[in-house]
Amino acid sequence: MIKDLHNKLINKEITSEQLTLDYFDRISKKDKDIFSYLTLTKDLALEQAKKADEKIKKGEKIGLLEGIPGAIKDNICINGIRATAASKILDSYIAPYNATVIDKLNEKGAVILGKTNLDEFAMGSSTENSAYGPTKNPHDLNRVPGGTSGGSTAAVAADLASWALGTDTGGSIRQPAAFCGVVGMKPTYGRVSRHGIIAMASSLDQVGPIAKTVEDAAIVLSAISGRDKHDATSAHSQDKNYEEFLTGEVRGTKIGVVKEYLNSLEKNVREKIEKVIEFYKKEGAKIIETELPHVKYALPAYYIIQPCEVSSNLARYDGIKYGLRIDDGDNSAISGNSSDLPKTLLETYFDTRQYGLGRETKRRIMLGTYALSSGYYEAYYLRAQKARTLIKKDFEKAFKEADMILTPTTPSPAFRLGEKTEDPLKMYLEDIFTVTANIAGIPAISVPCGRIKEGKKELPIGFQLMGKWFDEENLLRVADAYEKK
């Protein structure tokens, strides 16, 4: 699709400015119902679009993403643009610098339409934890788009952006991509710089592409990946043009399947996944059984490691340096009877965080604070990090025989709004198939594989391919072969 738009631009069938205005037109008509965007960046978008048009007019060569409009999750900083992470505590935060991925997109001449909704600080599985209200699934407005990158996936699914960036800490790109019927990829940890991403769980967070096709995801990944001196955890990996690896060929590729995963599925989902496996078999891939004995510990390990890192990372939101502050001064976010307002520094911390942070965010901070508090570190965080080693070793072993592993992305299609908000455990179990890739740091992609009838609606479902560290090109190749079938 990006290539189609690119060809239209260079053949002068449409200008980037017109293309961009068409997107804003669709957004103004459809986004009232879907609510995928928190902030629109029309001036910035048109400025970028005109630059691309200028180059085309002069007959200069343009890149594949140049002049093509996309959306950015609102936990990624763009200089001079509000970045809320969907939290009240950052309601007035104007980012004073660009994330490295934004610098890279700017260099490629991409057009940015706006900032998309998410669960507050990217914690949740439905985008219902946004302080600004939930995003709806474009396939059924009574259902969630998934989360936390639900704004980005809904925008791409409803064609309110041609591509988008999300972040994925436990499945936050792949699960909403599956729910919205689009492609979403979490690259290898370190493949993409995290500089300028509002930090949540630093040993797990990764930025990745959301797109209508695997090829589009590859084009966006090529644009944003690479070593960054501002992120010491970014890998010394070679830049690649991932879109050049999409041969449509899967003959001889060894795809691992985990039996317990398939057996745990409802019949209607299982059938879809089995059809995907059949397809690969027919095309000459070798399907082998894979065992991952420690993977059952990935989710509990995640719900220790993630809250611990959250409690540390979110300590910076204290009402002192930026963002919301509640005190008895003139600049307080809340005014009123000054005898009720905090007077000391400590009281300011308490009140600012009580009012500024949402329920799930507080729950995770509390969980992490407990697990890291004196006497509990070894029983929780250290133990979880040791389990992480065992899970990593499971994958090292599995990848000696399999080139990649195929699983469902989610156990079921999109659930109804409000269905899981009262029970944190139910929501956490949404990540069961996706969280493993973050714990192991491996790349993983979700690809749509049909629809399941729920009442009168047909809801998308996705399958996931998890690959070897830094082997994004083969994941994309195999995913693309299915999509092109």
Added chain:
Amino acid sequence: MISEEEVRHIASLARIGLSEEEVGKFSKDLSLVLDWIDELKKVDVENVEPTAHITGVENETREDNFSDFNNKNGIIKLFPEEKNGYDKVKSVL
């Protein structure tokens, strides 16, 4: 089981003010999640090294040079309360 008193203690460590209603709710929620996380006690981690960085990057070093930040004003504008270019903070006591 996390008691309401423990919830108040954790909240105080985390610098989060809680209403009485929230204290009750978090006592229930945290107990539920911690019980479930106890699953992890079953895994044998004897002689297993912990993993902090998954792809094994170690000791990333660079020259200790400084460079000027080009948008100081952008940062100053974010101060909740600014005085003469400084961030004004509440009294500690």
